Amino acid sequence: MGRQVEGVCAEVLEKRRDEFNKKFIQAGRTHRHLDPEGFLEFLGGPLCQVVNQAADFEKADRLAGPLYELCLELFCKGLLGRDHGSAVNRAWQELFPAVFSFMEEDVETLPALLINSVYNISMEKQARENQWIDIMVRIAKVAKTRTELTESGMVAAWRCGMAVYRDGALEIVDRLGSRILSIIFGTLITDSQRTDTQENTVKTGFDSKEFVASLKGNRWFDPSMPPSKNLAITGFAGGFKGFGGSLIDPPRVQVDDGRIFVVDSHSTWQLYADAFGTNLRRSSIVPSKQKTPPGLAITIDRDGFVQKGEEQNLFRELANNSSTGCVRDSLFVCLPSSHYVFIIGQRG
Numbered sequence: 001m002g003r004q005v006e007g008v009c010a011e012v013l014e015k016r017r018d019e020f021n022k023k024f025i026q027a028g029r030t031h032r033h034l035d036p037e038g039f040l041e042f043l044g045g046p047l048c049q050v051v052n053q054a055a056d057f058e059k060a061d062r063l064a065g066p067l068y069e070l071c072l073e074l075f076c077k078g079l080l081g082r083d084h085g086s087a088v089n090r091a092w093q094e095l096f097p098a099v100f101s102f103m104e105e106d107v108e109t110l111p112a113l114l115i116n117s118v119y120n121i122s123m124e125k126q127a128r129e130n131q132w133i134d135i136m137v138r139i140a141k142v143a144k145t146r147t148e149l150t151e152s153g154m155v156a157a158w159r160c161g162m163a164v165y166r167d168g169a170l171e172i173v174d175r176l177g178s179r180i181l182s183i184i185f186g187t188l189i190t191d192s193q194r195t196d197t198q199e200n201t202v203k204t205g206f207d208s209k210e211f212v213a214s215l216k217g218n219r220w221f222d223p224s225m226p227p228s229k230n231l232a233i234t235g236f237a238g239g240f241k242g243f244g245g246s247l248i249d250p251p252r253v254q255v256d257d258g259r260i261f262v263v264d265s266h267s268t269w270q271l272y273a274d275a276f277g278t279n280l281r282r283s284s285i286v287p288s289k290q291k292t293p294p295g296l297a298i299t300i301d302r303d304g305f306v307q308k309g310e311e312q313n314l315f316r317e318l319a320n321n322s323s324t325g326c327v328r329d330s331l332f333v334c335l336p337s338s339h340y341v342f343i344i345g346q347r348g
Contacts, residue, residue: 127161161277
């Protein structure tokens with residue numbers, strides 16, 4: 001049996017009982033797995049938890065329709081349910097109440113936008129959807145507008161492993177205040193350095209302008225890691241498809257117009273990589289071989305000796321490499337016996 005529905009939500013559900021029952025019956029005809037008791041349990045719990053935050057019946061009624069339809073759609077897709085452990089389930093129960101004031105302004109699109117965001121992050125193997133939810137719950141307490149909330153969400157998704165969002169995030173990161181940036185990146189970021197009574201500068205965390213410049217200037221900058229000029233393996237991507245990876249056989253890597261492509265015998269992928277994550281996306285582009293611009297190259301020889309300017313390091317595990325590609329601050333290396341692409345860069 002579903003739980004007892006209380007509050008203004010109960011009045012709304014009673015008023016719209018026939019309408020909502022009809023929608024559930026229609027959905028059940030094409031989705032035989034629908035769990036009526038589980039749906040009622042969720043309806044009387046997490047859904048009403050949000051609707052009951054409304055100040056009056058009229059506002060609750062306006063919220064209930066779109067949220068009911070979204071809830072039903074997610075149940076049909078198997079993304080919500082009784083004792084469901086998905087990040088989508090958690091986002092509804094923890095994030096929706098936190099963003100309620102913004103949801104009142106835009107119940108038609110904001111809830112679906114947030115659900116789509118957490119779902120997309122959860123589908124990326126190296127991304128961290130639960131960290132994103134934690135960050136967004138905190139941002140909801142300080143964001144002043146819907147735009148600030150959603151832009152923060154994009155930057156936070158990048159921070160949580162969605163390297164594919166890097167370019168878009170860097171276009172808007174300047175617009176976010178130091179308080180929000182501190183939440184997203186988990187470090188103290190200030191608008192300016194404070195001074196003591198002797199007018200001496202006191203360094204407290206990162207200056208926001210310097211911080212943003214570091215993000216834009218070095219894809220391997222990570223405020224949680226000590227900076228280093230040493231060349232190091234900063235990431236990897238790929239893996240054998242039979243073991244949950246993406247690639248059928250050992251790939252080769254190519255650079256085309258500053259973009260990194262990974263090619264196996266069946267597919268071409270575009271690789272997005274930085275300090276926060278690596279993502280592979282299928283691509284229809286056929287990359288052309290291009291020479292690395294002089295002065296920007298990170299080179300590797302057959303013994304695994306890597307050099308960038310005066311910096312050098314030996315990676316014996318990358319000896320006898322079969323394919324390499326370089327962009328300004330990163331070297332991408334493939335081996336004839338591995339389904340992975342290894343990435344070398346500098347964290348400072």
